[in-house]
Amino acid sequence: xxxxxxxxxxxxxxxxxxxxxxxxxxxxxxxxxxxxxxxxxxxxxxxxxxxxxxxxxxxxxxxxxxxxxxxxxxxxxxxxxxxxxxxxxxxxxxxxxxxxxxxxxxxxxxxxxxxxxxxxxxxxxxxxxxxxxxxxxxxxxxxxxxxxxxxxxxxxxxxxxxxxxxxxxxxxxxxxxxxxxxxxxxxxxxxxxxxxxxxxxx
Amino acid sequence: xxxxxxxxxxxxxxxxxxxxxxxxxxxxxxxxxxxxxxxxxxxxxxxxxxxxxxxxxxxxxxxxxxxxxxxxxxxxxxxxxxxxxxxxxxxxxxxxxxxxxxxxxxxxxxxxxxxxxxxxxxxxxxxxxxxxxxxxxxxxxxxxxxxxxxxxxxxxxxxxxxxxxxxxxxxxxxxxxxxxxxxxxxxxxxxxxxx
Amino acid sequence: xxxxxxxxxxxxxxxxxxxxxxxxxxxxxxxxxxxxxxxxxxxxxxxxxxxxxxxxxxxxxxxxxxxxxxxxxxxxxxxxxxxxxxxxxxxxxxxxxxxxxxxxxxxxxxxxxxxxxxxxxxxxxxxxxxxxxxxxxxxxxxxxxxxxxxxxxxxxxxxxxxxxxxxxxxxxxxxxxxxxxxxxxxxxxxxxxxxxxxxxxxxxxxxxxxxxxxxxxxxxxxxxxxxxxxxxxxxxxxxxxxxxxxxxxxxxxxxxxxxxxxxxxxxxxxxxxxxxxxxxxxx
Numbered sequence: 001x002x003x004x005x006x007x008x009x010x011x012x013x014x015x016x017x018x019x020x021x022x023x024x025x026x027x028x029x030x031x032x033x034x035x036x037x038x039x040x041x042x043x044x045x046x047x048x049x050x051x052x053x054x055x056x057x058x059x060x061x062x063x064x065x066x067x068x069x070x071x072x073x074x075x076x077x078x079x080x081x082x083x084x085x086x087x088x089x090x091x092x093x094x095x096x097x098x099x100x101x102x103x104x105x106x107x108x109x110x111x112x113x114x115x116x117x118x119x120x121x122x123x124x125x126x127x128x129x130x131x132x133x134x135x136x137x138x139x140x141x142x143x144x145x146x147x148x149x150x151x152x153x154x155x156x157x158x159x160x161x162x163x164x165x166x167x168x169x170x171x172x173x174x175x176x177x178x179x180x181x182x183x184x185x186x187x188x189x190x191x192x193x194x195x196x197x198x199x200x201x202x
Numbered sequence: 203x204x205x206x207x208x209x210x211x212x213x214x215x216x217x218x219x220x221x222x223x224x225x226x227x228x229x230x231x232x233x234x235x236x237x238x239x240x241x242x243x244x245x246x247x248x249x250x251x252x253x254x255x256x257x258x259x260x261x262x263x264x265x266x267x268x269x270x271x272x273x274x275x276x277x278x279x280x281x282x283x284x285x286x287x288x289x290x291x292x293x294x295x296x297x298x299x300x301x302x303x304x305x306x307x308x309x310x311x312x313x314x315x316x317x318x319x320x321x322x323x324x325x326x327x328x329x330x331x332x333x334x335x336x337x338x339x340x341x342x343x344x345x346x347x348x349x350x351x352x353x354x355x356x357x358x359x360x361x362x363x364x365x366x367x368x369x370x371x372x373x374x375x376x377x378x379x380x381x382x383x384x385x386x387x388x389x390x391x392x393x394x395x396x397x
Numbered sequence: 398x399x400x401x402x403x404x405x406x407x408x409x410x411x412x413x414x415x416x417x418x419x420x421x422x423x424x425x426x427x428x429x430x431x432x433x434x435x436x437x438x439x440x441x442x443x444x445x446x447x448x449x450x451x452x453x454x455x456x457x458x459x460x461x462x463x464x465x466x467x468x469x470x471x472x473x474x475x476x477x478x479x480x481x482x483x484x485x486x487x488x489x490x491x492x493x494x495x496x497x498x499x500x501x502x503x504x505x506x507x508x509x510x511x512x513x514x515x516x517x518x519x520x521x522x523x524x525x526x527x528x529x530x531x532x533x534x535x536x537x538x539x540x541x542x543x544x545x546x547x548x549x550x551x552x553x554x555x556x557x558x559x560x561x562x563x564x565x566x567x568x569x570x571x572x573x574x575x576x577x578x579x580x581x582x583x584x585x586x587x588x589x590x591x592x593x594x595x596x597x598x599x600x601x602x603x604x605x606x607x608x609x610x611x612x613x614x615x616x617x618x619x620x621x622x623x624x625x626x627x628x629x630x631x632x633x634x635x636x637x638x639x640x641x642x643x644x645x646x647x648x649x650x651x652x653x654x655x656x657x658x659x660x661x662x663x664x665x666x667x668x669x670x671x672x673x674x675x676x677x678x679x680x
Contacts, residue, residue: 047276188467
């Protein structure tokens, strides 16, 4: 056993154990860690936003580079504060509309490219073997299952039923991977406690 | 804006890229103001808790202390390597955030034990797929049956991939139709109210 | 109340204890197990290995936060060790998340000490720049213009490693380490628009959803979860890469036992369910 003498490691271990104490039941140690976490994470984000967004995107362009167009998005941003008033709160729709419109416009060609064209191309049966046939049938029947404009009856219903099987296999696989992910997170924290703090493992 | 950004995608000219950058920078700037509003909401939430003496109200002082100290150290002394801001990130934020998420391992086990029941054929198929993947993705699975990792890889690469692709195509088409509805003004729920 | 009825009502804290012990005991007892390498991991390893030593750099993007650090950091350090051992130059990009730069800093601290790697010569560390897709697109035109300086404040055009590196044409592979959907952003912007080859290291939760992109070749290879990191560490070991601590491989014993326990809980839960349902019908 080679217990760490680094005070920061002890602080980190203390917080880790405070969070894990919640597994037995809600208690003051967990609440202490939880409330502190909220405050520290917001404070941390504030400093990051200051140095990575406010200074390079607002202060430097205006004060040093004479890029006065930045005033326009700043004005839109100020309109967000109209939410503080009841009468003028409708003004917030302008910045929201700008952001939503731009995001929607960016999304359309990008989604076509990455989600539709490439995926359709990948679905085409270029080499006929059992595995590729299974994949092709899976894609088609899954899409048929999600077509709710037609009632799932008769031949159509049977194909949609096959789609459900593929979806269940995919969800089962996703569940298995999710379990793997969650256990891995726990392994990581245990490794920190046993290696970095207590020095029991290598 | 929507139509402008759609057209911009197909124009590889440097002016078009600069426009794209300007729009994204504008979105970041507006985002900063929205963040300020969010922080104000959080501050008011905790101030009200203290004023009304709700359950465990005194912990809100702890939130404010952590908030103010971290922000002051970060903004005042910088955020690079070796700063107090980085120390707080490495030794307070990382352990707290990572441990919070690691609690999910316990909850997923408890939830699976209580709720994961093969009530019908489809649920049974889900269960079997989950068990096979869980076993095949760890070394012990290979010790039980040497070709299990290959079986799992086939399941992931063919039936799983097929269903995920079907879902992806559906999601992609849904995202495109929602985006077009927003651009054309048919979808206005994000503006609040019916007008 | 029968045994199965009582069993199904087991206090969840006993389940928590079992899970905790299933992870703790294999770690303390040093239970290790051999890891089989899967094709997606092999493909990514081969793609990295194909990069010429002392030539064009690999770009390693850190797009993750502390909540996914246990799964993703071992991947990042394994890839870094591979690169430094082979003499492959690396551009570490602090990513499209603010916390990514902090994660990259931790990875560098762990690995550079083992390999005596020097900033500006063996690696360049680019910090976080807000803008997400715009930053990815901007790097396709001019990397030095996008960042100006590295994370330590040194001007990029003064760094020897970046001589002749202008944009994606000079980067053979981008590997994005992320627990969210950011890799798709790299595929859509860098891959589709500039033909940049992209590899991914991701959490197991996201890995299952990325197989369609793997099949189309939009991802050159993929590391999925802690197992993916363990497989990469095994490939490193087979290739003679020096690894002082194989964090992912050490965890595989715990992963195995925990999975067996999960399966047992699910199976026993189902047995108990069917027995109690049948008893209820017969009553």
